[in-house]
Amino acid sequence: MDLNELQRDALGEIFNIGVGRAASSLSQIVNDTVLLSAPEVTLVHRSDAAKVLLGSEFRQFSTVSQHFSGAFDAEAMLVFPESNALEIVRLMVGPHMSIEELSEFEQEAMCEVGNIILNACMSALADLFHLSLNGTLPIHRFGDTESLSFLEGDEQQMILVLQVDMTISQQRVQGHILFLLSVVSMQSLLDCLDNYLREQGLL
Amino acid sequence: MMADLECGTLCSVIDNLEVGVIIINTERRVVRWNNWLAARNCHSAEQADGKLLLELFPEIVGSRLEMAIDHAIRDRMPSLLSPALHGTLLPLYQNAEDRKRNRRMHQLIHVIPLTDAPLQAACLIQINDVTATVSRERVLRQQAENLRRNSFVDPLTGIYNRRKFDELFALEFAKAQRQQKPIAMIMLDIDQIGAYTAWYGNEQRDLVLRDIAAELKAAIQPAGDILARFDNERFALALPGMDEKSACLFAENLRLRIGTLKIANESETEGKLVTISLGLAVMVPEASADTHTLLSSADVALYQATHEGGNAAVCFSVEEGNFHTCG
Numbered sequence: 001m002d003l004n005e006l007q008r009d010a011l012g013e014i015f016n017i018g019v020g021r022a023a024s025s026l027s028q029i030v031n032d033t034v035l036l037s038a039p040e041v042t043l044v045h046r047s048d049a050a051k052v053l054l055g056s057e058f059r060q061f062s063t064v065s066q067h068f069s070g071a072f073d074a075e076a077m078l079v080f081p082e083s084n085a086l087e088i089v090r091l092m093v094g095p096h097m098s099i100e101e102l103s104e105f106e107q108e109a110m111c112e113v114g115n116i117i118l119n120a121c122m123s124a125l126a127d128l129f130h131l132s133l134n135g136t137l138p139i140h141r142f143g144d145t146e147s148l149s150f151l152e153g154d155e156q157q158m159i160l161v162l163q164v165d166m167t168i169s170q171q172r173v174q175g176h177i178l179f180l181l182s183v184v185s186m187q188s189l190l191d192c193l194d195n196y197l198r199e200q201g202l203l
Numbered sequence: 204m205m206a207d208l209e210c211g212t213l214c215s216v217i218d219n220l221e222v223g224v225i226i227i228n229t230e231r232r233v234v235r236w237n238n239w240l241a242a243r244n245c246h247s248a249e250q251a252d253g254k255l256l257l258e259l260f261p262e263i264v265g266s267r268l269e270m271a272i273d274h275a276i277r278d279r280m281p282s283l284l285s286p287a288l289h290g291t292l293l294p295l296y297q298n299a300e301d302r303k304r305n306r307r308m309h310q311l312i313h314v315i316p317l318t319d320a321p322l323q324a325a326c327l328i329q330i331n332d333v334t335a336t337v338s339r340e341r342v343l344r345q346q347a348e349n350l351r352r353n354s355f356v357d358p359l360t361g362i363y364n365r366r367k368f369d370e371l372f373a374l375e376f377a378k379a380q381r382q383q384k385p386i387a388m389i390m391l392d393i394d395q396i397g398a399y400t401a402w403y404g405n406e407q408r409d410l411v412l413r414d415i416a417a418e419l420k421a422a423i424q425p426a427g428d429i430l431a432r433f434d435n436e437r438f439a440l441a442l443p444g445m446d447e448k449s450a451c452l453f454a455e456n457l458r459l460r461i462g463t464l465k466i467a468n469e470s471e472t473e474g475k476l477v478t479i480s481l482g483l484a485v486m487v488p489e490a491s492a493d494t495h496t497l498l499s500s501a502d503v504a505l506y507q508a509t510h511e512g513g514n515a516a517v518c519f520s521v522e523e524g525n526f527h528t529c530g
Contacts, residue, residue, distance in 0.1 A: 029267055029288050093287050105340050108311065109287035116282075123278040134318055137281045 001158060001186060003043045006202065007193055012041045015162055015177075018124030022117040026168075030092050035167040036117070038177070042161045043186075049159040049178060050148075061148065062086070062107075064114025064140050068122050070133035071192060072185035076122060078114040078164070080175035082142055085110055091169045111140035117164070121177060129192040158186040218248075223295070223330030228323045229276055231256050240330070243295040243308070260293055268292060268312065268328075275316040275326045284312040286333050297334065309337040357432040359409055360416035368431030368439055373494055375429065375443045380488040387442040387450035387485040388497045390505040391419070391457070394478045394513035395471060396436045402470035411466055411477055412436065418464060422457060439498075447485040447518065454481045454516040455530030462514075478514035480505060483529060486521050496521070 003011070015038045023036035062085030065077040080088070089106045092113070115138040126133045160179040165172060181189060197203035217224050218237045226235035236251035246259055256263070256272070263269050267289065271282035284292065291307035301308070311331040317324045355367035363371070379386040393399070393415065400408040412432075419438060423430050433439035442450055458479055466477035482505025486497055504519035507526050511517070516529035 025267065025270060089287075105287050105337070108283070108285035112283050112285040112288055119274060119278070119280040119282065123274070123280055126278060132279055134316070135280045137313060137315070138283055 001043065001183065003041070003190075006197060007190065008041055010193060010197055010202075011160070012038065014124050014128055015041065015121050017128075018121035019117060019164065021124065022120035025116050025120070026092075026113065030168070032169060033167075035165075037165050038162045039165060040163040044159050044161055046152075046157045046159055046180070049161060059144055060142065061144070062110060062140070062142050063148065064111055064118065064138050066115070066118050066122075066138045067136045068133045070126075071129070071131045072181060072188040074122075074185060074189075075180040076118045077178045077180070078117055078175060079148075079178060080173070084173045084175060085142075087171070088113060088166065088168060088173055091171060107140050107142070111138050114138050114140065117177070121162075125189075125192075129196055131192065156183050157181065158183060160186075223328075223332075225256070225328040225330075226317070226324050227256055227272070227326050227328070229325045231272065231276075233259065234323055240295070243297065243332075244293075245302075262292070262294065266292065268314070271312075271314040272326055272328070275314050279316040279318050281316060282314045284310075284314070286311050286337060293330065295330065295332075297332070308332045308334045360413050360432050362416050362420060362438075363429065363431035365431060365433055365439075368429060368433065368441075371429045372439075372441050375427075375441055376488060376494045376497070379443060380490065380492065383487055384444055385446045385485050385487045386497070387445040387447070387453075387483060388501040389440040389442070389450070389454055389457075390433070390482045390498075390501040391438040391440065392480050392505060392509060393436050394480055394509070395468075398470040399468055399477065402468075408436075414464060414466065415461060415477075415479070418461060419457065422460060439501075445485070447483075447520070450483055450485050451516070451518050451529035454483045454518070457481060458514065458516050458530075474514075480508040480513045481516040481529075482506065482508055483516060483518040484521055485518075 019036040019038050023034050026034040026036070060082035062080045062082050063077050065075060068074045068076055086106075089109050093106055093109055118138065119135065122133055122135060158181050160181065162177040162179075164175045164177055166175065167173075194203055214235070217235060220237060220239060223240040223243070224235060224237040225233060225240060228234050233251045233254055233256060236246070236248045238248070241247045241251075251259055257269075268284060271284060274280045274282060286309045289312070290309055292310060292312065293307070295308050295310065296302040296306065297308050309332070311333045313327075313329040315327045315329065317327050355363055357364040376386060378384075393411065396408065399411070416430075416432065416438065419430055419440065423440065423442075427443050429439075429441040431439050442453065445453065458481055461479045462476065464477070468475055468477045471477075482501045482503065484497055484500030484504055486492065486500075488497070500519045500521050504517045504526065507519070508515040508517035517526055518529050519526055
């Protein structure tokens, strides 16, 4: 299973609508310009997602995850290298504290940031595909690569990987959004996408 | 069994929960406002019933909470509003005193779509009081900051302690070694401090230590020089990049500068003033050299200065192995 060029572009555009909305919510909260873009969408097998994430020099991650269900089921997860996540929170909550001092209190803030971004992506999909999705509340975790347990498992699962660039207080921070879908759910998502493209006269 | 719980029972459970619960319908009108909330806000359940949430909480207009509610009702997406980013969004108070002083509680808010419920209940807003957690967090942060400071600052004089000196001196020494640049080391004692203390007492001695530390601090370059209280009545001063000639002048200047403070010392037979002695050593450290050599050279010079009657700055030339008076 793979994305053709049209599908890849369309998904990229839809997710960019989502992260754009998230950026305006975040800007409002911090009273400063927050920019978000998702320059790249790829579809990989679960076993290959590890390479995308683990290929980097980072070993500790911050993850915010939410489960969405409806026309398709997806585990959505915002993944930042831990230092990047702490940098985001530090920039949002206030520059007066060092990264070592950030606590549970700030982790909750990270959870909210993830919640805003993931909700925005999923509701952009739901809006354009005219469907409704239900979501769970976000869960935040810090951990090493081994705690990214969703990367392992036997069932055939696909992961939609979005690279995310976030600019806050003129600093650029990079991360990824992962959508973990079963093959069946991935097919449903692609069907929805093709319907949307047909509606737009693009297919 | 679960289906058997009647509606009245569930409402009673909601009313008695130890968290704030607001349930609103698709028009954003309140359909449930529990006791916890009524006790912490000026509206009772009766007053709130059927009202628009925006009327009850005008402050949420245009806020992230309003967006989160729209998001829950329109898109069925749940949201979390963290206390770190929103703090005291809603006018909720732990008690009447807090209300009078307008001291709001810190809140963690969850906004959850009620998708399975009948239309009259569209969105659940759950509010937790996290004031205690936030205060504890502040206290812990303050304590951490104090501990961090105490771990390298001498409480009496406010300059670095021995531990921090050792750490910074080792770094500067290694740098001088790498760059083959000189580093000067001054050891500094207050003359006859034992007699002074016997005469004036410990408190007065502490004041002298503080004044001298302040004077030394004003004389050095805060960016590069390392000044510390080395042990009880001894100060250490490392001057990276300074050669023997300049360091000699500097040491002599310090001696004169402390003299100008004119701190009375009746225990002193001559001059009746507090004076200091300084021992100086300078080296461009070779690869095999260690900090101990420089420190002990300065120590030897200080011993020489004190031994010759005090109120002097003496330099020990590491290369030539002899002493000379500075200035």
